[in-house]
Amino acid sequence: MKKILEIKDLIKSFGRKGYESRVLRGISMDIYEKDFIAIMGPSGAGKSTLLNLLSTLDKPTGGQIVLDGEDVTKAGNKRLSLIRRDKIGFIFQDYNLLDNMTLQDNIALPLSLNGEKSQVVLEKVRHMSRLFQLEAHLNKYPYQLSGGQKQRGASARALITEPKIIFADEPTGALDSRSSRELLSSLRTANDSGQATILMVTHDAYTASYAKQVYFLADGLIQCRLNKKGDRKQFYEEILELLVSMGGVGE
Numbered sequence: 474m475k476k477i478l479e480i481k482d483l484i485k486s487f488g489r490k491g492y493e494s495r496v497l498r499g500i501s502m503d504i505y506e507k508d509f510i511a512i513m514g515p516s517g518a519g520k521s522t523l524l525n526l527l528s529t530l531d532k533p534t535g536g537q538i539v540l541d542g543e544d545v546t547k548a549g550n551k552r553l554s555l556i557r558r559d560k561i562g563f564i565f566q567d568y569n570l571l572d573n574m575t576l577q578d579n580i581a582l583p584l585s586l587n588g589e590k591s592q593v594v595l596e597k598v599r600h601m602s603r604l605f606q607l608e609a610h611l612n613k614y615p616y617q618l619s620g621g622q623k624q625r626g627a628s629a630r631a632l633i634t635e636p637k638i639i640f641a642d643e644p645t646g647a648l649d650s651r652s653s654r655e656l657l658s659s660l661r662t663a664n665d666s667g668q669a670t671i672l673m674v675t676h677d678a679y680t681a682s683y684a685k686q687v688y689f690l691a692d693g694l695i696q697c698r699l700n701k702k703g704d705r706k707q708f709y710e711e712i713l714e715l716l717v718s719m720g721g722v723g724e
């Protein structure tokens with residue numbers, strides 16, 4: 474498998490010199506094509522901070538992030554915006570769809586902005602809307618959609634450019650259990666069929682059980698890693714057991 478992301482001894486501190494608080498104290502991990510990784514950990518552990526660094530939205534205090542062979546910690550702002558456009562997909566907790574556009578136009582947006590031919594755009598939107606079961610909703614505006622439909626739309630938009638990696642920050646945070654299940658099943662299908670390498674942050678064991686690997690972050694370090702061996706239900710039980718053994722990390 475091809476290595477997509479290489480993280481070496483990543484450090485992040487906040488605050489003025491002399492009064493800094495070190496949130497990440499040396500994180501190293503490798504992410505390969507087709508990985509589906511969940512990052513868990515207690516509130517304030519630095520999960521969102523880590524995601525912001527990996528997705529190039531923030532700069533580390535030290536260490537290296539190599540995305541698709543390029544050290545992004547050395548890239549300037551212009552280069553970073555191209556990297557974000559071409560190589561990274563984002564899914565946020567609060568969807569970030571544009572209110573004055575239909576779902577179809579929202580999903581198509583990254584391709585339209587790149588000046589892609591309309592026939593190609595249409596085919597890709599069709600493919601994504603099948604994957605995320607949104608065919609019946611394409612002409613609706615965000616206010617006419619449920620939270621689950623909005624999040625599946627935001628995910629379709631994140632995947633449509635075929636980015637190297639998708640970053641998701643609490644993607645099920647605002648969803649009920651049925652909508653979470655539908656979203657996660659679609660993401661798993663996309664991952665299984667090789668259409669998405671995913672790194673998501675979640676505090677929820679059920680959501681994490683859809684991933685193939687779970688990393689636990691606490692005290693600024695990766696404390697341990699679980700690999701899925703059996704089915705999802707078994708993985709869910711293992712994650713819960715580990716959370717309990719780590720003192721209720723997550724919930």
Ligand SMILES: Nc1ncnc2c1ncn2[C@@H]1O[C@H](COP(=O)(O)OP(=O)(O)OP(=O)(O)O)[C@@H](O)[C@H]1O
Pocket residue numbers: 487488496514515516517518519520521522523676
């Ligand atoms: N821009 C910032 N300036 C100063 N401190 C910050 C900043 N961003 C985050 N922090 C601090 O870094 C620590 C980690 O925050 P972060 O949001 O990454 O945690 P988290 O694990 O995602 O938590 P949660 O599960 O509650 O979302 C917290 O103590 C937070 O106050």
